[in-house]
Amino acid sequence: MSTSVFNSVYLDGGCLCKGQVKFSTLRKRNEHRQCVVRSAALSTRSLQIRNSKQEKEARVALLGASGYTGAEIIRLLANHPFFEISVMTADKNAGKSIESVFPHFISKKDLPVLVSTNDASFSDVDAVFCCLPHGTTQEIIKGLPRKLKIVDLSADFRLRDISEYEEWYGQSHRAPDLQEEAIYGLTEIFRKEIKYARLVANPGCYPTSIQLPLVPLLKANLIAYKNIIIDAKSGVSGAGRGAKVANLYTELTEGIMSYGVTRHRHVPEIEQGLSDVAHSKVTVSFTPHLMPMSRGMQSTIYVEMASGVTTEDLYQQLKVSYENEEFIKLLEKGVVPRTHDVRGSNFCYLNVFPDRIPGRAIIISVIDNLIKGASGQALQNLNIMMGFPENTGLHNLPLFP
Numbered sequence: 207m208s209t210s211v212f213n214s215v216y217l218d219g220g221c222l223c224k225g226q227v228k229f230s231t232l233r234k235r236n237e238h239r240q241c242v243v244r245s246a247a248l249s250t251r252s253l254q255i256r257n258s259k260q261e262k263e264a265r266v267a268l269l270g271a272s273g274y275t276g277a278e279i280i281r282l283l284a285n286h287p288f289f290e291i292s293v294m295t296a297d298k299n300a301g302k303s304i305e306s307v308f309p310h311f312i313s314k315k316d317l318p319v320l321v322s323t324n325d326a327s328f329s330d331v332d333a334v335f336c337c338l339p340h341g342t343t344q345e346i347i348k349g350l351p352r353k354l355k356i357v358d359l360s361a362d363f364r365l366r367d368i369s370e371y372e373e374w375y376g377q378s379h380r381a382p383d384l385q386e387e388a389i390y391g392l393t394e395i396f397r398k399e400i401k402y403a404r405l406v407a408n409p410g411c412y413p414t415s416i417q418l419p420l421v422p423l424l425k426a427n428l429i430a431y432k433n434i435i436i437d438a439k440s441g442v443s444g445a446g447r448g449a450k451v452a453n454l455y456t457e458l459t460e461g462i463m464s465y466g467v468t469r470h471r472h473v474p475e476i477e478q479g480l481s482d483v484a485h486s487k488v489t490v491s492f493t494p495h496l497m498p499m500s501r502g503m504q505s506t507i508y509v510e511m512a513s514g515v516t517t518e519d520l521y522q523q524l525k526v527s528y529e530n531e532e533f534i535k536l537l538e539k540g541v542v543p544r545t546h547d548v549r550g551s552n553f554c555y556l557n558v559f560p561d562r563i564p565g566r567a568i569i570i571s572v573i574d575n576l577i578k579g580a581s582g583q584a585l586q587n588l589n590i591m592m593g594f595p596e597n598t599g600l601h602n603l604p605l606f607p
């Protein structure tokens with residue numbers, strides 16, 4: 207695959223085509239995007255779509271488009287210069303238009319109708335975002351053509367040890383071969399591997415907010431492997447759009463609820479990532495909480511520092527590790543990260559504070575669970591896999607208030 211990236215504006219077949227052209231063999235069928243309708247088999251709606259806009263560099267299928275993370279992918283791709291959504295799937299909502307499921311997309315007339323995942327055709331697709339519940343994903347991904355680049359937002363391919371998956375998810379793994387080739391998509395840490403991956407397992411939202419600060423500190427041997435305590439909070443969108451009594455307004459408003467106490471399924475994912483960098487078994491006490499807010503996530507992490515290490519050392523390590531990272535922001539000393547300040551964006555804000563107890567430090571990390579914790583990081587990963595600039599489509603500033 208060629209890696210040249212260049213801007214082009216040119217006239218082709220009477221249509222003005224503008225974009226950043228990269229690569230390769232991917233688009234043999236469509237060298238330099240001709241703005242013409244080619245297939246008589248296209249539905250009337252598809253024909254209208256193709257006629258009304260210029261084709262983009264790569265086509266994606268969005269599985270689970272009627273869910274929260276699917277909707278965020280649609281929003282992020284709305285201004286993406288290279289990706290075009292050509293297939294969208296749903297389960298109960300199959301057969302509907304996206305604007306009937308999400309009225310906030312009423313102005314998006316260029317999107318395909320939702321089809322059931324079994325009815326989706328992948329013949330004209332380059333890449334897939336899989337935004338389905340864990341457990342449904344393995345079989346579906348197993349059945350996809352090998353030529354496709356896939357980013358799976360579910361937990362199905364995150365745990366290397368299949369028996370651990372079976373233990374924590376309570377079901378057998380139905381695609382162990384694919385598990386072996388899956389690359390864990392914590393972008394800032396595994397960027398090099400992601401570039402050549404076919405299947406990326408996008409991290410969970412809690413594991414993202416927790417590993418981003420802890421990985422550099424463990425790698426540099428600045429904190430102890432034991433006694434890591436994580437108190438984490440999530441907005442309710444983290445639980446998906448499906449109706450559940452626990453997520454009713456009356457159950458959530460004016461209160462906080464701990465859940466998964468002692469046994470949340472993100473524990474093995476967090477410990478896997480941390481143990482890998484520490485080259486030793488790292489254990490964490492992790493308790494998540496549901497907050498009465500629609501989106502946002504905070505992890506407050508209590509660590510024991512290695513002998514002779516100070517909070518200033520932790521701060522400097524995070525500074526060096528992330529100073530060139532567009533989406534990871536170590537705040538000025540003393541400034542408390544707030545979920546408000548990353549809402550709707552792909553940012554992770556971090557800071558580290560000295561504990562009152564000598565030898566301990568408190569780290570605070572915030573993300574938007576739906577963006578850096580899911581769809582934003584997924585897009586960051588697919589950009590890398592396709593050879594596009596990593597930040598494409600991810601420039602939006604946080605929504606405040």
Ligand SMILES: NC(=O)C1=CN([C@@H]2O[C@H](COP(=O)(O)OP(=O)(O)OC[C@H]3O[C@@H](n4cnc5c(N)ncnc54)[C@H](OP(=O)(O)O)[C@@H]3O)[C@@H](O)[C@H]2O)C=CC1
Pocket residue numbers: 269270271272273274275276295296297298299300323336337338339340342359360361409410411443444445446447448575576579580
């Ligand atoms: N929400 C979050 O903050 C995060 C979520 N994730 C993970 O991303 C994935 C998607 O999450 P989210 O968008 O919140 O989930 P939602 O529940 O909001 O959406 C799920 C989507 O999958 C479809 N679906 C449900 N069951 C099936 C099935 N059996 N076969 C095919 N399609 C099905 C739904 O269709 P329909 O609407 O028609 O029923 C819907 O489009 C999950 O694995 C989740 O754990 C990861 C990180 C963060």
Ligand SMILES: CC(=O)N[C@@H](CCC(=O)OP(=O)(O)O)C(=O)O
Pocket residue numbers: 340359360361409410411412440441442443444445446472494496
């Ligand atoms: C509030 C809430 O319910 N959050 C979800 C985590 C969302 C997420 O990251 O889930 P995946 O690991 O499936 O991707 C939970 O605790 O299960």
